[in-house]
Amino acid sequence: MKKKNYLHNPATLKIDLMLRGTRIDDPVVKAWACGSSGVDIMLPEKTLVNIPCSEEFTRNSPYLIKKKGSGYLITDGASEVEVSLVERPAFYNRRTASGVPLSSIAVVHGSYTVITPSQRCDFFNRSIECKYCAGNFNVTGRDGVVYSVEEVLEAVEAVLKEKASEIIYFSIGFSDSDDGGIEFLKPYILAVKKNFNCLVAVEALPPKKNRWIDETYALGADSVLYNLEIFDKELFEIICPGRATLIGHKRYLEALEHAAKVFPSGTVASHLIVGLEPPGSTCMGIDYLTGIGVVPILPIYRPSANRALRIEPLDTEIILPVYKHLYKSIKKNRINVNWVRDISMVTTPVELKAIVNGPRQRSIVDGFYKSRLGKKTAWGLATLRRKLRVIDREDDSE
Amino acid sequence: MSVEIDTRPIWVILLLKASRPAFYLAVVLIFWGLIAMPTPEGLSIGGQRAIAIFAVCLILWVSNIVPLAITSLFAIVLVPVLGVLPKKETYALFGNEAVFFILGAFILAGAVMHSGISNRVALNIMKRFGGSPRTLVISIFLLSAFLSFFMSEHAVAAMLFPIVLEIAKGLGLKPGKSNYGKLLFFALAWGCVIGGVATFLGGARVPLAVGMLKETTGDSIGFLEYSVAVFPLVVILLAAGYLILTKFFPIDIEGVGSARAVLERRIKGLGKFSINEYATGTVLLFTIIGWIAFGEGLGLATVALSSVVVLFVFRLVKWKDIEEYVNWGIILMYGGAIVLGAALDKSGAASWLVKSSVGDWAGSPWMAFALFSFLSILLTAAMSNAAVIAVLLPVSLGLASKLSMDPVVLTYAIAVPAGLDFMFPMGTPAIAIAASSNYINVKESAKGGFIMFVTAWAVFNLVAAWWWPLLGMGYSR
Ligand code: SF4
Numbered sequence: 001m002k003k004k005n006y007l008h009n010p011a012t013l014k015i016d017l018m019l020r021g022t023r024i025d026d027p028v029v030k031a032w033a034c035g036s037s038g039v040d041i042m043l044p045e046k047t048l049v050n051i052p053c054s055e056e057f058t059r060n061s062p063y064l065i066k067k068k069g070s071g072y073l074i075t076d077g078a079s080e081v082e083v084s085l086v087e088r089p090a091f092y093n094r095r096t097a098s099g100v101p102l103s104s105i106a107v108v109h110g111s112y113t114v115i116t117p118s119q120r121c122d123f124f125n126r127s128i129e130c131k132y133c134a135g136n137f138n139v140t141g142r143d144g145v146v147y148s149v150e151e152v153l154e155a156v157e158a159v160l161k162e163k164a165s166e167i168i169y170f171s172i173g174f175s176d177s178d179d180g181g182i183e184f185l186k187p188y189i190l191a192v193k194k195n196f197n198c199l200v201a202v203e204a205l206p207p208k209k210n211r212w213i214d215e216t217y218a219l220g221a222d223s224v225l226y227n228l229e230i231f232d233k234e235l236f237e238i239i240c241p242g243r244a245t246l247i248g249h250k251r252y253l254e255a256l257e258h259a260a261k262v263f264p265s266g267t268v269a270s271h272l273i274v275g276l277e278p279p280g281s282t283c284m285g286i287d288y289l290t291g292i293g294v295v296p297i298l299p300i301y302r303p304s305a306n307r308a309l310r311i312e313p314l315d316t317e318i319i320l321p322v323y324k325h326l327y328k329s330i331k332k333n334r335i336n337v338n339w340v341r342d343i344s345m346v347t348t349p350v351e352l353k354a355i356v357n358g359p360r361q362r363s364i365v366d367g368f369y370k371s372r373l374g375k376k377t378a379w380g381l382a383t384l385r386r387k388l389r390v391i392d393r394e395d396d397s398e
Numbered sequence: 399m400s401v402e403i404d405t406r407p408i409w410v411i412l413l414l415k416a417s418r419p420a421f422y423l424a425v426v427l428i429f430w431g432l433i434a435m436p437t438p439e440g441l442s443i444g445g446q447r448a449i450a451i452f453a454v455c456l457i458l459w460v461s462n463i464v465p466l467a468i469t470s471l472f473a474i475v476l477v478p479v480l481g482v483l484p485k486k487e488t489y490a491l492f493g494n495e496a497v498f499f500i501l502g503a504f505i506l507a508g509a510v511m512h513s514g515i516s517n518r519v520a521l522n523i524m525k526r527f528g529g530s531p532r533t534l535v536i537s538i539f540l541l542s543a544f545l546s547f548f549m550s551e552h553a554v555a556a557m558l559f560p561i562v563l564e565i566a567k568g569l570g571l572k573p574g575k576s577n578y579g580k581l582l583f584f585a586l587a588w589g590c591v592i593g594g595v596a597t598f599l600g601g602a603r604v605p606l607a608v609g610m611l612k613e614t615t616g617d618s619i620g621f622l623e624y625s626v627a628v629f630p631l632v633v634i635l636l637a638a639g640y641l642i643l644t645k646f647f648p649i650d651i652e653g654v655g656s657a658r659a660v661l662e663r664r665i666k667g668l669g670k671f672s673i674n675e676y677a678t679g680t681v682l683l684f685t686i687i688g689w690i691a692f693g694e695g696l697g698l699a700t701v702a703l704s705s706v707v708v709l710f711v712f713r714l715v716k717w718k719d720i721e722e723y724v725n726w727g728i729i730l731m732y733g734g735a736i737v738l739g740a741a742l743d744k745s746g747a748a749s750w751l752v753k754s755s756v757g758d759w760a761g762s763p764w765m766a767f768a769l770f771s772f773l774s775i776l777l778t779a780a781m782s783n784a785a786v787i788a789v790l791l792p793v794s795l796g797l798a799s800k801l802s803m804d805p806v807v808l809t810y811a812i813a814v815p816a817g818l819d820f821m822f823p824m825g826t827p828a829i830a831i832a833a834s835s836n837y838i839n840v841k842e843s844a845k846g847g848f849i850m851f852v853t854a855w856a857v858f859n860l861v862a863a864w865w866w867p868l869l870g871m872g873y874s875r
Contacts, residue, residue, distance in 0.1 A: 211401075218401040262403045388411045391402045 006316065007074070007081045010047035011354035014347055015323060016316040017041075017051045018300045019275075021058025022074065026067045029085060037302070040086035040110075040344050041065070041074070047351060048086065048110045050344035052302050086344075091158035096151045105147050106155040111342040112169040112201065113159045117188050118146045121173025123242035130229070130240045132276065132301060132309055149191050156192055166375050167223075168192055171203040174242060180207030180226075180255075182216050193220035197379050201267075203227065206247055206255030213259050218390045222382045223267035223339060224259050225297075228252045231285025232277045239276060239309065253288070260293035264385060266336030268294050271346075275301030275310045279322045286322070290329040295339070298326060299346045320355065327352035338369050421463060429454045433480075438754075445747035447480040452742055452792070455734075459785040466785055467727040470734020473741075482741045491740050492733040495699040496609025500602045501729055502702025506685060507549035507599075508723025509706075509715040511557060513678035516545060518668050520558055524565075525661040531578060531649045534657060535585050536640065538562060542589025542828075543596070543636060548682065551594035551601055551817075553723065555586060555828035561664065562586050563835055568660040569651060571837070577647040579837040584647070584846065587832035588639045588820060594828070595817040596632045597625050598689070598698065605698070606732045607787050607813035610739040614748075614795050615805045621689040621698055627869060628814055631854075631861045635818075638853050646846050677714050681705050728784065735788035739795075748796030763803045763873035767811045768859055770794045775815035775855050783816040783826070790816075807862070807873055818854045821847030 006012040024030050024039070033039040038050040051065075052058050062076045065083070073080045092103035107114045123129040147155075156168055170188060172181040181204045189200055201223035202216055216224055228249070230236040237244040243252075252270070259268045272285045282298070289296045300319070303310045330337055330349050337349040368374040404411055432450035437443055451473055458469040474492065478485035510516050523541050528534030538558070545554040562582050571579035594600030598608075598621050608619050688701040709715050742748040770790060777786045790812045798805040819826040821844045829843060866872070 214401050214403045217403060261405050385408065388408065388415065389404045391404055392400070 021052035128242035227271040444745035467730035498699035508720030539585035543593030546593030551590035573836040590828035820850035
């Protein structure tokens with residue numbers, strides 16, 4: 001079968017690059033990618049992608065990043081496309097007052113900067129960690145690092161000053177508590193909201209009671225993610241034993257459904273990893289999640305040397321229909337697509353438009369959302385909405 | 399933080415939020431309208447302004463849009479600012495004996511609760527008399543009433559609630575389903591309500607009413623005098639309450655063995671009778687004797703505050719132990735209500751109001767008594783009972799002179815029914831606490847409570863007509 005050429009459409013190219021990775025022959029790009037899981041490249045039409053380049057599977061990639069004049073190009077041997085290397089944030093070279101490198105606290109992924117204040121996940125202490133996690137994340141059990149609120153604030157200040165991204169994304173692993181980790185994140189969220197006018201997203205595990213979801217919103221989180229990762233129940237139990245036994249597939253769906261009622265449209269999301277379950281099952285997950293008002297985010301599984309969980313065969317031709325299905329489901333259920341955008345690690349619904357309708361023209365709405373005024377408006381509206389919706393019962397005393 | 403997220407459409411929330419400023423604007427306009435309109439015949443300028451302040455406070459108290467205490471502070475500010483009373487006199491009214499009596503009563507109740515003696519008495523009475531389903535309900539009912547003779551019914555309900563809840567769970571009663579479960583919690587709530595009107599200490603409403611009466615007329619009501627006057631009402635309501643409850647919720651269990659186990663376990667947990675309990679109990683006993691014997695001469699507040707001093711001198715209690723029991727909001731609310739009452743009276747506004755409103759309906763003393771007691775018991779179903787007194791008493795006292803009625807009797811007509819809300823949780827914390835168990839719901843409370851509402855009003859009027867003359871009290875002076 002003739003190999004398809006994806007270079008002409010940045011949205012499909014992004015998917016193909018994330019799936020196959022790239023080879024690099026330029027020392028500058030190599031240096032960029034050193035120590036990271038991938039390299040951040042800006043494709044045409046401002047499509048941001050983090051391309052795997054260090055894993056084993058990338059050695060066979062048809063793609064190569066090459067220097068051309070003062071810029072770069074990506075070629076598959078037959079044709080090529082001009083790209084640019086995303087500048088590494090300057091703050092990556094700085095340290096906090098306590099001596100912690102800012103790059104180990106905050107990692108920029110396009111519009112999101114991910115901060116994991118505690119790199120602990122209790123699943124590791126019980127040997128029930130998610131099977132894909134150990135190879136991919138810098139998370140450990142009991143002895144994981146915990147950053148102080150002050151250290152995190154220094155990192156956030158650096159991110160925002162440099163305009164590296166506009167959304168601070170807190171993530172936390174599993175801790176055996178009813179609140180899903182939100183009590184732990186509380187001082188961080190409150191401090192960020194108190195000191196900066198930025199949007200905050202929280203990626204946590206579903207709490208046991210819905211009141212913690214309400215509290216997450218009331219604290220100042222503008223978006224929440226409870227990542228189900230795998231929709232198929234049996235595969236979920238095998239691949240995510242900790243999540244399955246201590247939280248449960250059903251609780252994930254319940255928590256997401258409640259969150260979608262509390263948070264604004266398009267701000268509640270859940271990852272479904274492409275490549276760990278059959279595409280049909282991912283599509284069923286997409287239907288279910290969009291039906292309850294949740295945005296499914298479809299990261300592509302990056303196999304590591306010792307964790308080959310990927311279903312085979314897996315290529316772009318197989319997974320493109322899944323992405324198209326995602327776009328149509330989101331549109332059908334009228335979920336706002338402007339929140340989850342411009343992320344290097346995943347293809348976002350806004351980018352999917354180009355797969356369904358062909359390469360896109362930037363719309364005025366798009367431009368507005370990316371402008372300073374648009375960002376300020378988003379922050380203002382999110383703050384106003386919270387003010388209107390949150391009722392503090394302790395205030396209701398006589 | 400205890401939060402709730404309002405998930406209604408945002409336009410509904412916006413509309414409702416906008417209604418708040420609109421409401422305030424309306425209040426300001428009413429206030430301004432009442433001040434700016436030509437002064438009606440027979441009313442002084444001061445009286446007109448006092449009525450404007452009263453109208454604003456009335457709206458704010460009824461709507462509860464700002465805390466009751468803040469409305470009272472607002473009244474205290476407006477009275478001197480608008481020149482209704484000089485500022486020195488206004489603030490002096492806050493030093494009313496009733497305010498200090500309530501403060502003393504709060505501290506005493508706090509000390510009693512903190513010592514654990516009230517808990518011990520409650521548990522032992524339930525264990526001693528609660529051998530069967532019937533006697534257990536009766537003991538909870540009477541105990542709630544009895545304890546509410548000495549401390550705020552709110553505090554009694556809060557104290558007994560966990561015990562009754564544990565009993566209900568120990569007996570395996572299903573919330574919302576079990577008749578006996580409903581019976582237990584209604585017995586708790588109604589016992590507190592009925593007991594709360596028996597003395598000055600129940601809901602601290604009576605001291606407020608007496609304080610306002612004293613400021614306005616110079617008359618007063620004694621501690622024992624009041625309790626003797628309402629004694630038949632309390633007895634009849636207790637009997638009626640029990641009959642109504644058992645009719646509505648017939649006992650549906652055979653034995654209460656596991657409840658006894660709960661009580662025994664709790665009593666064991668209390669340990670032995672401590673010196674602190676003995677001493678605090680003794681101070682309370684002497685305080686009650688003091689109120690009865692010297693209340694008239696020394697003043698109720700003096701007796702209460704003396705006991706408070708004794709408690710602290712003998713280190714029976716520390717300030718931080720009782721701080722949570724002192725409801726400063728209520729104290730502020732009472733102070734403001736007294737100021738407003740005095741402003742209405744001294745400016746002649748109260749009597750003018752009566753003449754031009756209820757005066758024509760309440761043609762005879764008997765009618766006036768029936769009307770005000772009805773208004774009081776009706777309003778207390780929807781609003782805080784202290785607010786009912788603050789709203790109705792100044793007007794009713796104005797009527798007293800017009801009809802040559804004894805203002806003391808009219809004070810009773812308002813103060814007693816203001817404590818008798820059996821229907822809704824809004825007016826009565828005891829019912830709100832019982833309803834929080836989920837064993838009873840508002841609908842059931844409203845149904846049974848309505849019969850008690852009618853019974854209470856009728857019995858109260860009958861007691862006034864038949865019992866009070868025997869005590870030398872009459873409608874007329
Ligand atoms: S929850 Fe799973 S994916 Fe997340 S840190 Fe723990 S083990 Fe890793």
